[in-house]
Amino acid sequence: MSRQVELGTPDISVIALVGDHGPWLGESVLSVLSQPGCRLELVLVDHGAPASVWKRCLEHADSDARVRCVRPGPVSEAERWRLGRDVAEGEYLQFLSLPDLLGPHSLLTLFAAAVRESADAVVGRQLLYTPQETLGAEIAWKHVPLHEKPGASDVYTDPGLLGVRGSRGVLLHAVAARSLDLHPGDGRLDAEGSVGVMLLAKLRRVVAVDAVAWIRRTAPGASWQERMAELLSSENEAADQLLRLSSETLWRSFWRSSLDGHLRPLVADVIAKTRGAVFEPVLRQQLLEYLLRRDRSEWMRLQPRLRAGFSLLAEGEPELVAPAWRMWDAREGVASGADLATSARLIRRLARSRFADELAVSRYYSELVIRPGAQQDLEDAQILALGKILRLEEHSARVAVELKDPSDRELTLHQALTRKDPDLLNPPGELPRTVVCHSAALSGEQLELRTLLPSGVTLGSGTVVSSHGQSTPVQLTAETSPGEPDGHWVIRCAVTALEPDVTYTLKVPLSATKAQASAYVHLSEGAEHRIQTAAETLIVDAETPGSRLRIRRHQFTAAQRWWRRREGLSVSRTAR
Known part of the structure; x- marks a missing residue:
């Protein structure tokens, strides 16, 4: 097997712990060794790798001089990271999680920005990738000022840099990394090597470049809810760390980028992916804790x-x-x-x-x-x-x-x-206090009284009330007047049911929406109606104009009836 030889001190050292990473090893190593434009080395540190996997590491070291294999004794994971960091010879360092990949040309992009800006750290974008789909950039860069030439500063003078937290695509200056004892899992870099708030607060100069530096691969079993719970958990930890810095400017900037950069996509994902699904308790609890920590002034800006x-x-x-x-x-x-x-x-x-x-x-x-x-x-x-x-x-x-x-x-x-x-909203209908009769006429054996009622008011059947004496109550009927608009009613009662020489007044039941009452019938303008037949006279009048209607049935005496018949015969002869 031919061995590639590269002379000179490396510009960048990539450090990775090798455990049970057999399925990922080949692609990850290739993503490092294929980086163009800079001198680099890959330091593989044994972390309980199976014999077959470690053998593949040694084969990589035999075939390429840029690969070094280190196998320490039984020490902690933190010590293994430190060992890889301390043996590395590059001017800049990057910690690699073997399931992940470096983006094409990422090391050259990060290294060029670091040299140009004399930066302690350069952070690039990362993509989240699963075997099913590439989900896109995880980090919200909206609040990070990016230019064609990357601007560099510390997080206190440019709080927008908080937008790069959580990214694994970070290139660290070796001197700064060793002086601060930086390694994955130390609180400033998480267990996977992602940028934390405290790292940004400790470094003198940080550069953010608008380029994909890292491709984060997830196992097939990782669910969307698990990833979101992990994201919110890291944000909660970052919030607690920021509280210790006692910087109001940083605190508000953190929430501006966090609420807009993380919670907005969370709602969009809920609408697109979990409609009708159960929101798992772990994710709900992390969101609840997240909102309890929120900055209220930034919250109200949403x-x-x-x-x-x-x-x-x-x-x-x-x-x-x-x-x-x-x-x-x-x-x-x-x-x-x-x-x-x-x-x-x-x-x-x-x-x-x-x-x-x-x-x-x-x-x-x-x-x-x-x-x-x-x-x-x-x-x-x-x-x-x-x-x-x-x-x-x-x-x-x-x-x-x-x-x-x-x-x-x-x-x-x-x-x-x-x-x-x-x-x-739906008030009871208003009922009139009186029902006004505007005409009276005889139709066969029925007395008909016509009246006009407001729209929505119904006139019911009832009883003709006698004004005095012990007369028998007389039943009347009421119906809408056929062929006429709504509101026209006809009241009828049988003439033969009216006792002679007894004065009657009419009281009728009224109803409307959610309202019922009784009202007396009044005569329009107090006009008197006299309806005469051969044997009697029906008088419909009122005591005073506009007062209650009265009905009286006046029967003729024998002499009056004889005289009425005589008048009728005389009229008949004259007509002939």
């Missing part, structure tokens, strides 16, 4: 729908995140009572959350319940059901109407839901 989405996740209701997100975007019209009930349940959950703010809750309430509900003819039962779901009396301090120039009906609906009083 969109209301983001704060609402995080609150629902922390409260254990991921299934509501997608509709909450969609409703806020589209302000969907509500077509049914079931949709209103769904929105009401969402509002109640938000109002009870420790993390949702009043503005977000009120805007959801206004857009999803008040505005569409006020456009519908809600029944009393629907208003009571919505009020029961919302329980606004418990959350009145957090829920208000957030609409520009709300209408009277929208404000009334809010009051009805708050007090659980449907009458505020």
Whole structure:
């Protein structure tokens, strides 16, 4: 086997611990040795590698002079990293986790920036890769100022550098690494070699380059929820470390990049990947702890729908995140009572959350319940059901109407839901105090009285009331006048049921929406109606104009009847 020889002190030393990494070893070593443009060495340190795997390491060392194998005695993992670091000869160091890969040309990119800026560390982007898909860059760089020529500074003068934490693609100056005793798992670099907050706080000069330096591969069994729980756990640890630095500027910058860079993608992933799925307790607990540590001023800078989405996740209701997100975007019209009930349940959950703010809750309430509900003819039962779901009396301090120039009906609906009083929105119908009769006529054996009632008021059948004496009550009927617009009613009673020379007044039952009453019939303008037949006279009058209608049946005496017949015969002869 031919042996490659490279002379001179290496620019970069890549250090890796070799355990049971047989499936990953070949590709990882190749990703290092194929880096162009700089002198490098690869230091492989035994960490319980099986005999077959270690044999492959030795074969790499035999075939390429840039590979060195170190096999220490029974020492800790930290000591193995230190040993690899101390035997390395490069001016710059990189700690490699063997399941991962170096990005193409990454070492040259990082090394050039380090030399140009005299930096203690250079950090590049990393990609997250699984056997199924490449998930994209893990680190949010929005708050890191990047230019064609990388700008370098420390984290105190440029807090935006906090955006590079969590990346494994870091190149360290060997002198700084040894003086600070840096190695994976020391608290400044995590167990996998990712950048921590304390590392950024300790280094004099750091450069962030906008290039993929690292490809992080995950095992086939790693789930999205496990990765997110791991991310949030590292953020919680970073928050605790920052508190010890007592720097308000760093604290706020940390949360600005963390909330926008990590929680926004988390909500997007929940909508895309876990709709209808169970939010695992470990992930929910990490999110809950994360939100409890948040900086409130930075938290309030997020969109209301983001704060609402995080609150629902922390409260254990991921299934509501997608509709909450969609409703806020589209302000969907509500077509049914079931949709209103769904929105009401969402509002109640938000109002009870420790993390949702009043503005977000009120805007959801206004857009999803008040505005569409006020456009519908809600029944009393629907208003009571919505009020029961919302329980606004418990959350009145957090829920208000957030609409520009709300209408009277929208404000009334809010009051009805708050007090659980449907009458505020659907008041009882108003009933007239009197029913006015404008005409009276005889139709066969029936006396017909015609009246006009307001829209929505119904006239029921009832009893003609005698004004005095012991007369028998007379039943009347009432119906709408056929062929005429609504509101025209006809009241009928049998003439033969009226006792002669007894004065009657009419009292009729009225009904409307949620209202019932009785009212006397009044005569229009007190006009008197005399209806004569051959044997009697029906008198419909009132004592005074506009007062109660009276009915009297006056029968003729024998002489009056004889005289009426004679008048009728005389009229008949004259007509002939």
